[in-house]
Amino acid sequence: MVANTQIIFSKIPTTWPVIGEHITVNKTDFDLDAPLADGEFILKTLVLSVDPYMRGRMRDPTIVSYVPPFLVDEPMSGHTMKEVVKSKSSLFKEGDYVYGLGTHEEYAKLNDELAKAYGLVLRNEPKTNGIPVSNYVGILGMPGMTAYVGLYKIGELKEGETIYISAGKVKKRTSGAVGQVAGQIAKAQGLRVIGSAGTDEKVAHLKEIGFDGAFNYKTEDTDQKLTELCPDGIDVYFENVGGKMLEVVLQHINFFGRIIACGMISQYNLAESEKVGGLMTIVARSIRFQGYIVSNSPEMEPQFLKDVTQMILDKKIKYQETHTHGIENTPEALLDVLNGKNFGKQVVHA
Amino acid sequence: MVANTQIIFSKIPTTWPVIGEHITVNKTDFDLDAPLADGEFILKTLVLSVDPYMRGRMRDPTIVSYVPPFLVDEPMSGHTMKEVVKSKSSLFKEGDYVYGLGTHEEYAKLNDELAKAYGLVLRNEPKTNGIPVSNYVGILGMPGMTAYVGLYKIGELKEGETIYISAGKVKKRTSGAVGQVAGQIAKAQGLRVIGSAGTDEKVAHLKEIGFDGAFNYKTEDTDQKLTELCPDGIDVYFENVGGKMLEVVLQHINFFGRIIACGMISQYNLAESEKVGGLMTIVARSIRFQGYIVSNSPEMEPQFLKDVTQMILDKKIKYQETHTHGIENTPEALLDVLNGKNFGKQVVHA
Numbered sequence A, B: 001m002v003a004n005t006q007i008i009f010s011k012i013p014t015t016w017p018v019i020g021e022h023i024t025v026n027k028t029d030f031d032l033d034a035p036l037a038d039g040e041f042i043l044k045t046l047v048l049s050v051d052p053y054m055r056g057r058m059r060d061p062t063i064v065s066y067v068p069p070f071l072v073d074e075p076m077s078g079h080t081m082k083e084v085v086k087s088k089s090s091l092f093k094e095g096d097y098v099y100g101l102g103t104h105e106e107y108a109k110l111n112d113e114l115a116k117a118y119g120l121v122l123r124n125e126p127k128t129n130g131i132p133v134s135n136y137v138g139i140l141g142m143p144g145m146t147a148y149v150g151l152y153k154i155g156e157l158k159e160g161e162t163i164y165i166s167a168g169k170v171k172k173r174t175s176g177a178v179g180q181v182a183g184q185i186a187k188a189q190g191l192r193v194i195g196s197a198g199t200d201e202k203v204a205h206l207k208e209i210g211f212d213g214a215f216n217y218k219t220e221d222t223d224q225k226l227t228e229l230c231p232d233g234i235d236v237y238f239e240n241v242g243g244k245m246l247e248v249v250l251q252h253i254n255f256f257g258r259i260i261a262c263g264m265i266s267q268y269n270l271a272e273s274e275k276v277g278g279l280m281t282i283v284a285r286s287i288r289f290q291g292y293i294v295s296n297s298p299e300m301e302p303q304f305l306k307d308v309t310q311m312i313l314d315k316k317i318k319y320q321e322t323h324t325h326g327i328e329n330t331p332e333a334l335l336d337v338l339n340g341k342n343f344g345k346q347v348v349h350a
Helices: A112-118 A133-137 A142-155 A176-188 A200-208 A222-229 A243-250 A267-272 A298-313 A327-338 B112-118 B133-137 B142-155 B176-188 B200-208 B222-229 B243-250 B267-272 B298-313 B327-338
Strands: A002-009 A023-030 A040-049 A077-087 A097-103 A107-111 A162-166 A192-197 A213-216 A234-239 A253-261 A288-291 A321-325 A345-349 B002-009 B023-030 B040-049 B077-087 B097-103 B107-111 B162-166 B192-197 B213-216 B234-239 B253-261 B288-291 B321-325 B345-349
Touching: A002 A327, A023 A327, A040 A097, A040 A133, A040 A327, A077 A133, A097 A112, A097 A133, A107 A112, A133 A321, A133 A345, A142 A176, A142 A234, A142 A253, A142 A298, A162 A176, A162 A243, A176 A192, A176 A200, A176 A234, A176 A298, A192 A200, A192 A222, A200 A213, A213 A222, A222 A243, A234 A243, A243 A253, A321 A327, A327 A345, B002 B327, B023 B327, B040 B097, B040 B133, B040 B327, B077 B133, B097 B112, B097 B133, B107 B112, B133 B321, B133 B345, B142 B176, B142 B234, B142 B253, B142 B298, B162 B176, B162 B243, B176 B192, B176 B200, B176 B234, B176 B298, B192 B200, B192 B222, B200 B213, B213 B222, B222 B243, B234 B243, B243 B253, B321 B327, B327 B345
Parallel strands: A162 A192, A162 A234, A192 A213, A234 A253, A253 A288, A321 A345, B162 B192, B162 B234, B192 B213, B234 B253, B253 B288, B321 B345
Antiparallel strands: A002 A023, A040 A077, A040 A107, A040 A345, A077 A097, A288 B288, B002 B023, B040 B077, B040 B107, B040 B345, B077 B097
16 A cells, blocks of 8 residues: 545635635555556656646536536546556556646556547656656647647748747736747747746746747736837737737737637636727738647647757757646645746646 | 720728719720730720729728728729720730729720739630620629638538628628628538528528528527527638627637638728627637638639639529629719628629
């Protein structure tokens, strides 16, 4: 028997989730020595990712959305790197690293059928390539791939163009993890990269990682800063949809501009969406405004991993992570993300 | 000498154009017998198209837009079918029919260089195929091609899907010419086609030409009618951007839906655009919302002509035109179009 700490979704919050009420930490036991049936294996969590979209999963399960709801009294889940500690699986052997949707608990028993259903895949590269395991739930995981898919599926990047990357006007939508990757990939493709963020510290960081310009949308005037920083207009806009920010960007967007409407946004914001004017610009300037959800583009994953791994190995990309240690601190880490307190990608080491 | 009636843009209107003030009819003479230099030729207008977008050209020429402004004291212009009556051109010989942007006057002298600049092309097919010349400025001209380009460039039509074609909420945006073609092409591709229009007579016409359903958006509730007529949701929405109609459609649109933002809209409506809520659906349902201007897709013209000519010859498409006779009646015809009084495509026979 080993101790097994689990993060349990214990109650559906109506507004802000409260630790101990809506999210609870459960300590239980796990029998590592119980015999495994054919196809079964045991995973131990190495790192897990906490992301803004998780708030959208903490909902009444009868509400249909693009991400499945968390189930009350069950462990929460998300993208994880886990290690196989025992195996009678035909897919994974002992010692393998596995990436995919996994439960927020130290140990879990699965079988090959479930592994396929969850889309778990072998990810042994960090054992030998020197890249931290935590990168595999961030820049090399779903957030990095969200940036990559948006840029290459919708962005139609052309050298010399200007891309503007907004961290979003609403805190809960902040996705620094995606934005910083998107900006650096675009930079490597020869674009002029402009960003905005909600604190001076974050703005400084964007400049540090190579953005050609950045501003604080809370203390500076967006229209004026875009005029100044994007003198030739905006060709590509990477955003978390909507509101006043979009309306201002539409005034700066060039003919044939692309608006990448990023797929990490929380569905729960739908009800409170701000109205947007000036949409006729979409016709008048032949704009493509397209939403996407990263999980619908699995065919792009091999190329994404190849390209971004190489960028990391060549030190062509800088990536900021906030590390939390101890799976029992996952609830606090999640609340920090929802509050926009995290700096770069928030990960938890189990 | 022959008489030459011209339609002159005489003053920039601030609101509604007034005949005799902003648009005037000018009678002048044209010397058919004056010798032509090499490359020169004389065109006689057969039919001309009047379209809603022309209001956008009646503006202060310092305002930049996707269509060039009309120049004060010069003839207005638009898509025309003209006949070559004299020629020293290397492009066109006497008797040829020519399609493209042409002036609203009975006779005009051009040369090969101008012909290339205006994109004039040979269009002799109606001399032999039995299709009326007027169709070549409508279903086989810019309006038809607008429908075709939108459907094939953005629509990604799939058999069994539902397309909703809105005539637009604002009268000036009404483009029955495009909508009726779009609907019938989509129908031929195996889609379920639903339309809306602003009068019961137009609604009846949509059903008559094969729409699976249609409603009057002025007298019926759009949300309720879309629920009823599109029980499986909307996959493709063909619209003249914006406003409340778009907001309602977003509530009915399916995952991976396409919104074809049609390129015939008048720029002058930009200032008064209604704000639109619920745009997060674009992310949540991975919507592609794309604007286009038909003149940017000349590469699609040969296939468009081939496909739609065949549909006409096979009687697989019905096409309504409103015919005005006499070029001097062009101003009234244009005002009818801007007022939404025309039924189907408005053409003027010179």
